[in-house]
Amino acid sequence: MTLPNGITIRSATSDDDAAVTRLADTAFGMRLPSGLQSPATRVFAIEDAVVAVDGGRVVGATKAARMTLTVPGERTVEVCGIAGVCVAPTHRRRGILRAMYTEQHRRTEADGLPLTIFTVSQGTIYGRFGYGPTVRENAVSIDRRFAEFRPTAPDPGGVELATLAEVTDQVRAVYDRWRRIVPGAQARPEARWAMLFADPAEFRGGSTDLFAMVHPDGYVLYRYGRAQDVNVAEVVEMRTVTPDAHAALWRALLGLELVTRVDTVLTDNDPLPYLLTDLRLVNTTARYDALWLRLMDIPAALTARTYQRDLDVVLAVTDPFRGAGGSFALTVRDGIAECTPTTWSADIELGIDVLASMYLGAYPARTFAEANRLQAKDSATVRAIDEAFATERDAILGWFF
Numbered sequence: 001m002t003l004p005n006g007i008t009i010r011s012a013t014s015d016d017d018a019a020v021t022r023l024a025d026t027a028f029g030m031r032l033p034s035g036l037q038s039p040a041t042r043v044f045a046i047e048d049a050v051v052a053v054d055g056g057r058v059v060g061a062t063k064a065a066r067m068t069l070t071v072p073g074e075r076t077v078e079v080c081g082i083a084g085v086c087v088a089p090t091h092r093r094r095g096i097l098r099a100m101y102t103e104q105h106r107r108t109e110a111d112g113l114p115l116t117i118f119t120v121s122q123g124t125i126y127g128r129f130g131y132g133p134t135v136r137e138n139a140v141s142i143d144r145r146f147a148e149f150r151p152t153a154p155d156p157g158g159v160e161l162a163t164l165a166e167v168t169d170q171v172r173a174v175y176d177r178w179r180r181i182v183p184g185a186q187a188r189p190e191a192r193w194a195m196l197f198a199d200p201a202e203f204r205g206g207s208t209d210l211f212a213m214v215h216p217d218g219y220v221l222y223r224y225g226r227a228q229d230v231n232v233a234e235v236v237e238m239r240t241v242t243p244d245a246h247a248a249l250w251r252a253l254l255g256l257e258l259v260t261r262v263d264t265v266l267t268d269n270d271p272l273p274y275l276l277t278d279l280r281l282v283n284t285t286a287r288y289d290a291l292w293l294r295l296m297d298i299p300a301a302l303t304a305r306t307y308q309r310d311l312d313v314v315l316a317v318t319d320p321f322r323g324a325g326g327s328f329a330l331t332v333r334d335g336i337a338e339c340t341p342t343t344w345s346a347d348i349e350l351g352i353d354v355l356a357s358m359y360l361g362a363y364p365a366r367t368f369a370e371a372n373r374l375q376a377k378d379s380a381t382v383r384a385i386d387e388a389f390a391t392e393r394d395a396i397l398g399w400f401f
């Protein structure tokens, strides 16, 4: 496809590899360690990228890979994951992103994938393409010196210290159990395991290499670093399948006596603050969206997940970017949904980006109604939809891409 301004949008080939890497490094202001640039350590194959070319030069790129995503109800769905979206600083605001996205979404639709997911760099750009933030996370700092567990907090034990090399199989097995039950989590491809276990020095931010603690149903990988003149344990990844594993690993981490602070990322409903005598010690330092999502096929996406209560609603969904919207009758019985196009009048009107935010249960319809981004025939309908879309577990992004 050639745009009126002469820029061509086409599939990338291996000949574009160096130019795409240079463009991405320039746009994101970093260099991927050279040892991790071989095809074996890549999640996103160059042949699956879309590039924009001007006079023979690559001036834009988007990468994509098929991912296995868990949605509410412990169901897994094949989705498209987009990454590495970049346009040369010399070619901004000429419609190159829009053209690359149009082509990428055409491919995703042709592949029959119901959802596209994406970790975005800026909050203002992607709503117009039908994306909404769908996983939220809190960066927290815990002053370990004052952390005490409540007398009722579980103390199951079972944690062992290990080197990363000793526990790679165990970590992989626990992660795989974990990601199957947590909405928003993806299966982790070999290339991303290789990256995690290689633990490149360039990605440590001056802190140590990874330390590990394991439990039969959980693990934590963390580093020691310094910040504001104190010793900090920086949690890189904690995954727990049971409340006992969660409590046991937190008891071990908060037992690191020469550490002043433990930094980690928690979801809104993580039980850690409620295990402690002083919940204020779990101090939120930042709150952000970790994953954005777009519904490619509304009936396929809405029937892929389960729901927490029966529902009979008609949703009128607008999708200015791709025209995948329309009116849909959503009926839920015993958690299982049917969703079909309908001509009935709508109970709820909303943008496809808002539906995307609601999809994994982290952003309630009530909030969008109050912001006038969702119109409902009455408040009972909003309450019903929020109860139905609620999830047993908070959505979490499995691994960043």
Ligand SMILES: CC(C)(COP(=O)(O)OP(=O)(O)OC[C@H]1O[C@@H](n2cnc3c(N)ncnc32)[C@H](O)[C@@H]1OP(=O)(O)O)[C@@H](O)C(=O)NCCC(=O)NCCS
Binding pocket: 027, 028, 084, 085, 086, 087, 088, 091, 092, 093, 094, 095, 096, 097, 098, 099, 119, 120, 121, 122, 124, 125, 128
């Ligand atoms: C973000 C980026 C990809 C945009 O590329 P671009 O080719 O300039 O975007 P386009 O010209 O196609 O713009 C598409 C739309 O997004 C809007 N837009 C683009 N960049 C925007 C920004 N920074 N803030 C707000 N809106 C923006 C445009 O106004 C346009 O709107 P419209 O089509 O509704 O009129 C490019 O600036 C870039 O590479 N930035 C650095 C890397 C980055 O942030 N990548 C995103 C990774 S998540």
